Amino acid sequence: MTIDPEGMPRYRTSAPNHVYYFDIGTGTWHGKATFRVTSWRRLMRSRIGLPNKLLATAMHTIELLTGAPRQESTIVAKPDEGEFGQADNVVKISKFGVTLYLLEEQYVLDSNGTGVTVHGKERLGPVPGLLTRTFIYTAEIRDEGMAATYHMPLLATPWTGNYQVAADRQSIFAELLCDWGRVTEETRRIGVPA
Numbered sequence: 001m002t003i004d005p006e007g008m009p010r011y012r013t014s015a016p017n018h019v020y021y022f023d024i025g026t027g028t029w030h031g032k033a034t035f036r037v038t039s040w041r042r043l044m045r046s047r048i049g050l051p052n053k054l055l056a057t058a059m060h061t062i063e064l065l066t067g068a069p070r071q072e073s074t075i076v077a078k079p080d081e082g083e084f085g086q087a088d089n090v091v092k093i094s095k096f097g098v099t100l101y102l103l104e105e106q107y108v109l110d111s112n113g114t115g116v117t118v119h120g121k122e123r124l125g126p127v128p129g130l131l132t133r134t135f136i137y138t139a140e141i142r143d144e145g146m147a148a149t150y151h152m153p154l155l156a157t158p159w160t161g162n163y164q165v166a167a168d169r170q171s172i173f174a175e176l177l178c179d180w181g182r183v184t185e186e187t188r189r190i191g192v193p194a
Contacts, residue, residue: 014144014145015084015114015145016113016114016141016142016145017084017085017110017113017114017116017141017145018079018085018109018113018145019141019146020146020148020165021077021085021087021107021109021116022077022079022087023145023169024145024146024169025075025077025087025089026076026192027074027075027190027192028073028074028189028191028192029071029072029073029074029075029172029187029189029190030070030071030072030073030187030188031070031171031185031187032068032069032071032185032186033068033069033093033183033184033185034063034068034182034184034185035056035059035060035063035182035183036060036063036182036183037056037057037060037180039179039180040180042179042180043180046157047156048155048156048157049156052157055124055131055155056155056180059100062095062100066095066096069094070093070094071091072091072092072093073089073090073091074089075088075089076088076089082109083111084109084110084111085109086106086108086109087106087107087109088104088107089103089104089105089107090102090104090105091103091105098126099125099126101122101124101125102122102123103120103122104121105119105120105121106118107139113141114140114142115138115139115140115141116139116141116148117136117137117138118136118137118138119134120134120137121133121134122135137150137152138150138151146164146165147162147164147165148161148163149162149163150163150176154176154178155181157178157179157180157181158178159176159177159181159183160176160177160178161174161175161176161183162174162176163185170188171186171187171188171189172185172186172187172188173185174186
């Protein structure tokens with residue numbers, strides 16, 4: 001590892017998944033997240049169960065009434081762990097200081113240079129231990145580490161998340177889509193690892 005003039009770590013490999021998580025992603029990110037139900041009919045016809053339908057409806061309604069919640073994320077690079085490196089991420093979405101969503105992820109990088117297996121543990125709502133689950137999903141890193149596609153199982157629904165790094169490598173825009181909903185994330189790096 002070396003440090004560039006802006007104080008960011010640079011790793012010796014140019015594998016897209018190393019660039020995405022170790023060179024670009026490492027650090028603290030702040031921004032906002034949105035959640036919208038795009039088809040109430042498809043949501044109500046889906047087989048995701050009443051609790052997930054109620055959660056989707058609540059998230060949509062709360063955002064309409066109070067605006068987009070705050071998103072915070074901290075990614076820690078662990079290039080020497082696992083076969084090809086790992087990174088840990090903690091994502092917190094909150095409104096008025098209340099945690100609405102907490103996600104802890106471990107990204108296990110594939111030696112093919114583009115693949116990622118994600119181990120996630122999430123909590124919905126402010127009460128620890130009430131609405132929690134663990135899951136595994138996959139991602140592919142593209143465009144020499146400047147973009148990623150995630151295949152996430154959220155609210156018992158398959159979502160596809162497309163993440164795009166800005167040219168300055170300091171901000172990321174994401175759009176997550178499913179049959180009945182849309183999520184966006186806009187984050188900017190506010191801190192680098194010590």
